[in-house]
Every structure is written in C-alpha cells, then in structure tokens.
Amino acid sequence: MxxxxxxxxxxxxxxxxxxxxxxxxxxxxxxxxxxxxxxxxxxxxxxxxxxxxxxxxxxxxxxxxxxxxxxxxxxxxxxxxxxxxxxxxxxxxxxxxxxxxxxxVYQLLGGKSRRAVTVYAHVNGETIEEVLKGLEVAIKEGYKVVRLQCTIPGTEGTYGTLGDKKNYYELQGNRPLPPEHGWSTLKYLNFIPELFKRAREKFGYDIELCHDVHSRLTPIETVQLGKMLEPYRLKFLEDAVTYENTDGYKVIRNQTSIPLALGEKFNTIWDAKPLIENQIIDFVRTAVTHGGGLTPLKKLADFALLYHVRMAPHGAPDLSPVCFMAHMHLDLWAPNFGVQEFVGFGTPELNEIFSYDAKLKDGEIYIEDSPGLGVDFNEEAAKKYPYKRSYLPVTRLEDGTLWSW
CATH class of the missing domain: 3.30.390.10 (Enolase-like, N-terminal domain)
Incomplete structure (x- = not known):
C-alpha cells in the first residue's frame, strides 16, 4: 500500500x-x-x-x-x-x-486499560466568587478534576481568564502585535492561595483541583507558592517554571510536596528524560501534535511508567479534533494515564469541518470503536473559513521587562 x-x-x-x-x-x-x-x-x-x-x-x-x-x-x-x-x-x-x-487505534497500541478517559475542565473567572460558581457548575456536571484560574486583581489579561477572547483574534486589531499582557509575581503570590483556600472550604476535598502557572515563576518563587498550596492538596501545579533549565525543578521538588506537571512544550522524549528518570515531575503533559505523533508518545508513556510518572496530555483549543481523538486512543491504552485536559467539543463551525464520535459523561469521555482514529475532515466546509494571521500574547512585568507568557 x-x-x-x-x-x-x-x-x-x-x-x-x-x-x-x-x-x-x-x-x-x-x-x-x-x-x-x-x-x-x-x-x-x-x-x-x-x-x-x-x-x-x-x-x-x-x-x-x-x-x-x-x-x-x-x-x-x-x-x-x-x-x-x-x-x-x-x-x-x-x-x-x-x-x-x-x-x-487503541487496539493497535495494545488495547484498553480503562473504560473511558477522565478529563479535567477549565474554570476561569474575573473574581474568586465567579470561579467558585463555575466550579459548582462543573461539579454538578460530573467533573472529578477541575483546573482553576482567576484574574489577579490589578493585573490585566491574566492567563486563562480571557473568556470570550480565548481565540485571541479580538486581541489582534490593536498594536503592538503580538498583544501584550501585564504581570506581577508579588500580586499573584499574594492572591492565588486564597482562591484554593476558598474552593476547599466550600467544596471539600473530593474534587481534584489543578492550577497552571504558565512558567511565570522562578524555582524559589514556586517553592513559596507550593508551600502555601500544600494544605489544599492539588492534583498538580502545571508549568511552574520554564523547562529549559531542568535543575530548577530539582529545587522545587526538594522543598515542597506539591505534585508537578510539565511538558506541553516538549518536542521529544529526550526533553522529558531527565525529569522522568529522576522522578522530578509527576505528570508529563506532551501532546501528540507537539511531541511527534503517536509513535514517540507511546514510547514516552512506556518510559514514564518505569518511574511512576503519569500521562496528562496538553489539550488546548489550538489542537484540532484530530489531535483530540489521537489523545483518546493514547489515553485509553496507556497504563499510566493520569488525566486529559479538555476544553469542550468546539464550536458549530469547528464541528462542521471535523466529525468525530465522542461523548462526555460524568467527567469521562467515551469514543466509538470506529476503525482508525474515528475522525474525519470536510474539505469543502473548511474552504468557508480561511486562515487568519494570529499571535499568542507576550507578557511584560510592570516595569516593562519582557516575561514568560
């Protein structure tokens, strides 16, 4: 063939x-x-x-x-x-x-290790009260794992809280390009622990909670945050520090027990290797599309299994339903699967182009046993939605210093 x-x-x-x-x-x-x-x-x-x-x-x-x-x-x-x-x-x-x-495809990988794929929802808000209302809705919908993000008072454009502007196109019309956001580590560290304190006080500890720092902190700042969040037993803290210097994660690991998740920017298994074999992280977040496909991701999962590290693939809205379905097959197979990021099944426009059979029930996704990935692409429908140039934002500190977005 x-x-x-x-x-x-x-x-x-x-x-x-x-x-x-x-x-x-x-x-x-x-x-x-x-x-x-x-x-x-x-x-x-x-x-x-x-x-x-x-x-x-x-x-x-x-x-x-x-x-x-x-x-x-x-x-x-x-x-x-x-x-x-x-x-x-x-x-x-x-x-x-x-x-x-x-x-x-999951049968070709080795068959199912579970009945369905546990996913975590995103709950964002401009205030703690708004986030808590969203968390209540997510719990009623059956989610067992939820990521919480909240706008930091006095900081415009906090990561994860852009709401209807999440596709970023509304941000492209104003110069500079890419759009710029502000950041204050001090304001962040003074605020975020209160969000999780309030969440635990209201909803207890049966719901698992996550948080994405998006590489905004230094290792010692993450230690401070981790110690403050330890009482609230997060499932994981994601992307606390940029990954280029992996020794930074040793500093965090040696001083706080908070579980760490990393890897959405990893391209190969070698990016993750020292972090996994030294058991510095708990969840590896590499996505099929950004990690080279199913062939290397299966190897990554097998390697991580040896060191008690679980798979939690990146699932942002900039990964198409093709990647989503590839993740479903990987997650169903991987014996060390942890949780899958999930942002919903997309807009009517998206679902006009991509067809796939997946159902969400009580925080778990079930797929049909279709041959292959179980996803298709409508070429004619795609022609209705031409490419638009777009950039992810950049971040600057309050004094204008360029920072990690």
Missing part, C-alpha cells in the same frame, strides 16, 4: 488549524493534525517543501521507519515546526493502519 498523495489544509473556524490528509494508492486515507499556534504557515511550508516530496511512493504501513526517516534523516532534527509536521504524518499513518485492520 503506497502513499499516492498528501494534502495540507489550513482553515480557521475560530482558531487556525493545519490538517494533513494522506491518500494511498488503494483509496484509503488518514488524517493528521499539524497545528502550531502562531506559526501555522511555517509548518505548512516545512510539509510542502521538505516532507511531502520525500514520502510519495513509500509504503504507508512502515510507520516506524517513516518516523525515523523524517526525524533522523534530517540533520536539523528537533524543533516545534519540524516535529509538528512529523506528528501529522505519523498520526495520519496510524489512522490508515487502523482502517486497514478494521480496528480502532
């Missing part, structure tokens, strides 16, 4: 998505997600100019060899752009293999 053609589609049903479609000489096709938020067209160029010409005529069944060919065969191996392109090819090939076998 040879690869006959590979098409790349860019559309914007509220967010930009890059979708890859691999077509074989016997008429089967598979779908992959190559979205890289804010750098979408760079991935398109990498695919069209450098990847696709090398794959026409190759055996679509040789997933491992093709992955190694695209990674090892390029001298410039790593990086978000190239890895997103490789991931899309890899996932599309798994989709094809599942269709050939007439089995869902």
């Amino acid at each position: 040879k690869i006959k053609d590979i098409k790349v589609f860019v559309c914007c049903p509220g967010r930009n998505f890059v979708t890859v479609k691999i077509i074989t000489d016997d008429g089967l096709y598979g779908i992959g997600d190559a979205t890289l938020n804010g750098r979408e067209l760079a991935v398109v160029a990498y695919l069209e100019e450098h990847v696709i010409p090398c794959l026409i005529g190759r055996d679509a069944h040789q997933i491992e060899d093709i992955w190694q060919y695209l990674y090892k065969g390029a001298y410039w191996q790593n990086g978000a752009v190239s890895i997103a392109a490789i991931a899309a090819i890899d996932v599309a090939l798994w989709d094809i293999k599942g269709k050939v076998a007439n089995l869902p």
